[in-house]
Amino acid sequence: MAYFDAASAAPLHPVARQALLASLDEGWADPARLYREGRRARMLLDAAREAAAEAVGCRPDELVFAPSGTRAVHSGIAGALAGRRRVGRHLIVSAVEHSSVLHSAEVHRADGGPVTEVAVDRAGAVSPSSYAEALRPDTALACLQSANHEVGTAQPVAEVAGICRAAGVPLLVDAAQSLAWAPVEGDWSLLTASAHKWGGPSGVGLLVVRKGVRFAPQGPADERESGRAAGFENLPAIVAAAASLRAVRARAAEDAARLRELTERIRARVPRLVPEVEVVGDPERRLPGIVTFSCLYVDGETLLHELDRAGFSVSSGSSCTSSTLTPSHVLRAMGVLSEGNIRVSLPPETAEEDVERFLSVLPGVVAGVREKLGAPVSAAGAAAVEDRGDALVVDAVGRRCPIPVIELAKVIGDVPVGGTVRVLADDEAARLDIPAWCEMRGQEYVGEEPADRGSAYVVRRVS
Amino acid sequence: MAYFDAASAAPLHPVARQALLASLDEGWADPARLYREGRRARMLLDAAREAAAEAVGCRPDELVFAPSGTRAVHSGIAGALAGRRRVGRHLIVSAVEHSSVLHSAEVHRADGGPVTEVAVDRAGAVSPSSYAEALRPDTALACLQSANHEVGTAQPVAEVAGICRAAGVPLLVDAAQSLAWAPVEGDWSLLTASAHKWGGPSGVGLLVVRKGVRFAPQGPADERESGRAAGFENLPAIVAAAASLRAVRARAAEDAARLRELTERIRARVPRLVPEVEVVGDPERRLPGIVTFSCLYVDGETLLHELDRAGFSVSSGSSCTSSTLTPSHVLRAMGVLSEGNIRVSLPPETAEEDVERFLSVLPGVVAGVREKLGAPVSAAGAAAVEDRGDALVVDAVGRRCPIPVIELAKVIGDVPVGGTVRVLADDEAARLDIPAWCEMRGQEYVGEEPADRGSAYVVRRVS
CATH class of the missing domain: 3.90.1150.10 (Aspartate Aminotransferase, domain 1)
Structure with a gap:
């Protein structure tokens, strides 16, 4: 048995387990209360905040604990946008952010807020200059992940943070995938993370807002966590999260080299x-x-x-x-x-x-x-192929990924060099996978045309 | 040592502890994933949902787990208001709801939504008729706690639910204080609760939305928990919460009688x-x-x-x-x-x-x-007393609770029956405590008048 999905959730770190057990007895009371059980809970919370802040590289009073990384992102983006409302409402995100960021951007757009989605290269990275170009006088906030959760590509966060800082625009960094390895470099303004990505328990996110960043928490008021994360603190889990972050950091260089x-x-x-x-x-x-x-x-x-x-x-x-x-x-x-x-x-x-x-x-x-x-090596084929000499039409409508690409691959050799294959398909993946196939196989992707059902993807045989 | 603040947070129930430990090993993975660790987590989540739904008296697919009781209330009110937007925006709450409900109402009011706050009697209870009177054609939602968190008074939830149902208005019941004891009776539409009130761990709230209730989740979209509670599920804690709810219910009758x-x-x-x-x-x-x-x-x-x-x-x-x-x-x-x-x-x-x-x-x-x-029995007194025959003036401006009441009590015997004492005070508590003192001591509270600083509270000696 091998679990190879640590980017979704990591198994609980032994140190997290130990800290959780210890604080179940000491940290169940309300840290806002003045009696001894409350004071004990408050001390655990304060100590966890200091440990987490040290790992992030911020002041303890800049960091609050949210119920998850997703909630930290939602609150962070909403609060930063509201805090800069006078400047404007323009939001910048990269096209490869975590869904929590993109869903926040969707809500903002639905509410009339302008959003710029910065494109990435074929490796999944943004270029700092594309953030520079996206900045406008009414930009309220820019967001960039420290590293991508699906392909692992690190983003040029420090450079983008410098560009944003020079423009007076705060940068929110979603550090969910990288915080276990190192603090985020550069002059960022807000940061979010999620404990269960580094072996902490679920139920704990981090939201860091640097001093001086305008921030107006949204939603109903609540006194806890400086008014930035409503609800009773998830205390034993917070202690476990902070303890395991310290523990993974202590071995980060060694573990990183091995992995x-x-x-x-x-x-x-x-x-x-x-x-x-x-x-x-x-x-x-x-x-x-x-x-x-x-x-x-x-x-x-x-x-x-x-x-x-x-x-x-x-x-x-x-x-x-x-x-x-x-x-x-x-x-x-x-x-x-x-x-x-x-x-x-x-x-x-x-x-x-x-x-x-x-x-x-x-x-x-x-x-x-x-x-x-029935991938191309075999002879079986279910799609209807219409031969017009040098222009074949493959009807893969109603067929799911990867069938349209398989059908294309099967017939490309049937047209002469310079001839075209039109693949009719209504599966969303075809729009991505047919051009990607062309790129991989050195064929020419001519483009997409509307068709009766779905689209026609036109490919020219080059070799 | 005696911990007498169970209404804030209860120490972890032994069954919760046991369930938490067991599910730390089995329930850390993402329940949305298809591999074995994910399927195991999904099974634990499903079982916890069934157990909690049984204790609530609802269908499992009507119940989602939120990160806290507070967040369950925030999401529940926002979603129910948005779901009934076409009907209107009027919100009814009682004056003694938990701050999470009142803060939700404040946000709604700040956004232009009309709010009616239903008054309570001296015992802290609402009357069903006051809810009936508060209902309007544009009422989107009514909220009522099952029992009060500060004084323990039970509310007539079943009657109010009936009245709301007859008017076609959903009732949200904040059951945080009572769910450990019994299901909420009556034909309510939404229900919220908090696990750490019944000896479950922190980080788990319940939000129940009955089938057929119009509900539009607010905030950025998220696929988890039927789109009603964003973020990775707080899984081992959810399992522990459900297990301890079953356990406290099993002994509820016995424990209730003792307490x-x-x-x-x-x-x-x-x-x-x-x-x-x-x-x-x-x-x-x-x-x-x-x-x-x-x-x-x-x-x-x-x-x-x-x-x-x-x-x-x-x-x-x-x-x-x-x-x-x-x-x-x-x-x-x-x-x-x-x-x-x-x-x-x-x-x-x-x-x-x-x-x-x-x-x-x-x-x-x-x-x-x-x-x-220096309460009244003693002679010490720091407030300046101005004697105008049958009308004494006590200047307690700048003095905090309970001093204004103490000063009043000290001098009431110095005016003749029928005479008045004017207490000048700028402490907020005086507005409540001086009339309450009059009620307790059988003196007449005449009323409050504006003064140079703070207010003048006028009391007439009756006996």
């Missing part, structure tokens, strides 16, 4: 072991524990199930594994293949043998899924 | 042991474990400290014990004395000896505080 070596192995060997694979994300500027790749002609959900049966827990950004049946917005923004997508995110304690076993199992699993789907 | 006997003892004996005391709240229709009283001529903060030194942890609604220096809104709405206020709320495991010890210690503690403050 980086293991993910480097996967990055290097998967393309050699499995045909038609695209490893995505920046190979250098990245988190130590995450590696993500997509397998052509593979259905992500089946792949997840087969890997689970083989004893590996991983996640996927493929459309068939999301409840909305759309591919991950991160992969879409990067313009990379989404079909057969797998994110491997290793917990610090990952054994080398488990990675090796994963590498030995993966090729067979992928081949098995491809065989079942 | 009722103990609080009855305090209700009956405190007025005999301590002079000048008002026991507040309904003597019959009340929670089993709460009893609240106020001591004339006593400073609540000093009283709390002295009781803490004597080994008793209690809370207080006196102005001097709140960060805003205003008396509890509950005591204010009831029109009862707020000075020297003490709420005793007993956990189920309270030992009879501890209650007896409390009763033996209390008279000396109160007498000591009164002596220090």
Whole structure:
């Protein structure tokens, strides 16, 4: 059994467990009360705040505990936007932020607030200059993750923070994926994080608002946590969260080096072991524990199930594994293949043998899924193909990812070089995966045209 | 050591502790994931939801877990108001709701929403007819607590629910103080509760929305908890919360009978042991474990400290014990004395000896505080008294509760029957405590007049 989904949630750190147990007895009372049980709870809360602030690199009175990373983001964005209302309402986010950031931006947009979504390159990184270009006189807030949760790419946060600072615009950094490894560098204004990403318990997020940042908490008033996180403090869990953050930081350099070596192995060997694979994300500027790749002609959900049966827990950004049946917005923004997508995110304690076993199992699993789907090597085909000489039409309407790409791959050799294939499809993933396939196979993606049902994706054979 | 503040937070129930420990190992993963660790977490979450729904008396799919009782209230009110936006925006709350409800009402009012605050009687209860009168064609939502958190008075929830149902208006019941004892009766539409009031861990609230109630979750979208409670589920704590709710319910009848006997003892004996005391709240229709009283001529903060030194942890609604220096809104709405206020709320495991010890210690503690403050029996007095024959003026401006009342009590005997005393005071508590003193002492409260600084409170000597 190997759990390779630490970027979703990490198993509870032994130190977190120990701290949780100890504070169940000492930290259940209301820290706002003046009697001894309350004072004891207050001391635990204060100590946890100091420890967390030290790990973040801020003052304790700049940090509050929220019920989750998601809630910290929601409160942080809403409070910062309201605090700068006089300046304007313009919000900047990157296209690859966590859904908590993008959903906050959607609410803001629905309320009439202008939002600029900064694009990323094919590795998933923003460029500092694109943030500089996005800034306007009415920009209230800019948001940028420290590193991407799906592909591991590190963002140029310090540079973007400098640009924002020079423009007088606060930058909120979602540090959920990186805070376990190091403090966020640069002159940022707000920061959010989530304890269960570093082995702390669930139910604890961090919201940091630097002194001097205008901030107006939204929603009903509440006296707790400086008015920035309503509700009774999740106290034993907060103590456990702070304790485990210190513990993971103490071993961060060592753990990072080990994980980086293991993910480097996967990055290097998967393309050699499995045909038609695209490893995505920046190979250098990245988190130590995450590696993500997509397998052509593979259905992500089946792949997840087969890997689970083989004893590996991983996640996927493929459309068939999301409840909305759309591919991950991160992969879409990067313009990379989404079909057969797998994110491997290793917990610090990952054994080398488990990675090796994963590498030995993966090729067979992928081949098995491809065989079942009738990937291009085989002759079976269910899509209707209409031959107009040098312009084939493939009707894959009603067929789900990865079928439209499989059908395209099967017939591309049937048109002469210079000829085109039109793939009719109504699956969302096709919009992303057909261009990505062209990029991978050196064919020309001509473009998308409206069709009776869905769209027609036109590909020209180049070689 | 005796902890008598269960209405703030209860120590962790042994069953909660056990369930928490067990689910730390099984319930840390993301319940939205399809691999085995995720499926295990999902099973725990589903089982907890079923157990909690059974205790509430609702369907599992009507119940979501929020990060706290406060957040459940905030989300519940906002969602119900938005869901009924087409009908209107009128909100009804009682004057003695928990601050989470009143703060939600404040936000709504600030946003232009009309709010009716239903008054309570001197025992702290609303009358069903006052809710009937408050209903309007544009009423979107009514809120009523099942029982009051400061004085223990039970509210006529079933009757009010019936009235609201007949008018087609949803009723939200804040059941934080009563859910440990029994399901809420009547045809309510929404319900909220908080696990750490029944010995569950902090970080878990319940929000129940009956099928058929129009509900539009506010804030950024999130897929978790049916879109009604954003953020990663606080899973091991949720399991512990549900387990301990079952456990306290199993012993509820027995525990309630015991606690009722103990609080009855305090209700009956405190007025005999301590002079000048008002026991507040309904003597019959009340929670089993709460009893609240106020001591004339006593400073609540000093009283709390002295009781803490004597080994008793209690809370207080006196102005001097709140960060805003205003008396509890509950005591204010009831029109009862707020000075020297003490709420005793007993956990189920309270030992009879501890209650007896409390009763033996209390008279000396109160007498000591009164002596220090120079209560009426003594001759010391610092307020300037201006004698105009049958109309004395006492200048207590700048003096804090309970001094204005003490000064009034000292001089009332100096005016003839029919004469008046004008107390000049700028302490908020005087507005509540001077009329309450008149009621207790059978003197006539004439009224309040504006003065240069603060107000003049006019009292006529009747006896």
